[in-house]
Amino acid sequence: MQTIDSLKKRLHQNKLVVQREDGYVEEEIINFYPSASERELKKLPDYTPKELISFLKQHNGADLFVHPENGGGTHLFSIDEILEYKKTWECPDFFIPIGTGLDGIWIVCQCDKDTGKNSMWIGEFLNYEDEFEKLSMDYTIWLERFIIAQGSSFWEWLR
Known part of the structure; x- marks a missing residue:
């Protein structure tokens, strides 16, 4: 993924200077985990989006935009965590x-087995019946925009 490769080039000792809302500027931590093995990848459901598989082949999970003292940030799951x-x-x-993201939000991808398309869902304690945030974007677009927005909840900006 070009977006991840570009982000990694900007890192200095796994850190990146980030500017957030209200002028907050801080160096935050970004960790990408080693790639998943083919054996691990075979554990995933057959409807797993190819874009997610591509990410997991490169990095079996990540911690993005974590404050060095306050923690937080977004944790992208490894294959074992996805299954758990x-x-x-x-x-x-x-x-x-x-x-999982800031304030414990759940980040979930809905897959369409027939078309291969997917869409992202964001919310707190999703129960898949009530109204919660279905984003009009797929995994690749969500991840790219999330990185461009430097870990901010960009989907909330127009509320």
Whole structure:
């Protein structure tokens, strides 16, 4: 993924100077984990988006935009965590947990097995029945915009 490669080039000892809302500027930590093995990748459901598989082949999880003292940030799941949270969060078929974000938000990808398309869902303690935030973008666009927005919840900016 070009976006991730570009981000990694900007890092200095796994840190990046980030500017957030209200003028907050801080050096934040970004960690990408080693790649997943083919054996691990075979554990994923057959409807897993190819873009997510591509990410996991490169990095089996990541911690993005973590404050060095206050923590927080966004955690993108490893394959084992995806499988664990799929059960814990009681994800219906064709939903794959991607990670957790600021204030404990859940980040989930809904997959369409027939078309191969996917869409992102963001919310607190999703129950897949009530109204919560379905974003009109797929995993690749969400991840690219998230990195461009330097870890901010960009989907909330127009509310």
